[in-house]
Amino acid sequence: MKITSRFTVAVHTLLAIHTFEGSDKTTSEFLAASVNVNPVVIRRILQSLKAAGMVEVRAGSGGAHIAKPLEDITLYDVYRAVDCVEGELFHFHEHPNPDCPVGRNVHALLDGRLAAAQTAMENELRRTTLKDLADELPAA
């Protein structure tokens, strides 16, 4: 099982807007060409990013723009914005047998550990900002 590509597509999209706004009209179609997905996919992701206050999208005239300094957007923020993982990363089998001492307790035993693992991953995503990435991009 993999985390949906919405996440990497969203990061890609933000970097592309940053790179091209000013020189090009960053429409969903333009962005879709860089990412190589359907423009509708980009529009939906832009909606999520807009809801998170990261971009501004103009309805009629077209074009998306960065609405927040890149150094204030971490990979974790994007990950959250596009909702890659609803709630828990690990999937529990729902109905262990309550009449079994193991079944009755697995959930409690594991929950904390699994949450810690997920948090460790998420904290690692917090360490990178989009500015870090933009700075490493060769000049357009």
Next chain:
Amino acid sequence: MKITSRFTVAVHTLLAIHTFEGSDKTTSEFLAASVNVNPVVIRRILQSLKAAGMVEVRAGSGGAHIAKPLEDITLYDVYRAVDCVEGELFHFHEHPNPDCPVGRNVHALLDGRLAAAQTAMENELRRTTLKDLADELPAA
């Protein structure tokens, strides 16, 4: 997107074998009753655990047994054994536009960071052994 429940089912299964072998015949059907899944699911997971040297399963006579000290089995080992995540946790969009400076470079920019996040999660799983869990189980 969630990581398959095979992982938590496998941990549950190992703990159940540990708890009941000696007092009960730990057949796939018996274990399935504790976890509350189909016995075939258990048999398939037992195959993975056997391949990883964690259990021994007897073909004709029935019953699974722990084949390795619980303190030598970490959550990470189980996670690996059942192959929750084939390779990379994060899913990349496969064909970004190579003619775009962003498309050409996103992969390289992100790969290291995403791998670090995944590793952080996996390292956290290494911190818990099945013995830790078994010790916290109320006596059968």
Next chain:
DNA sequence: TTTCGTTGTAATAATTGACATTACAGGATG
């Protein structure tokens, strides 16, 4: 104000993976 390019969003389909379930051949043991 009409036109034109874009966004926002619904509807639909294709694809994929998980999990359940049935079925049965082939061990092991009394």
Next chain:
DNA sequence: CATCCTGTAATGTCAATTATTACAACGAAA
């Protein structure tokens, strides 16, 4: 050899992802 089991293939269902078409609403410019 009769009886439990395991090992595994085949099939079905369900949910989530992504692609794609279609179109109403919107904004700016002619």
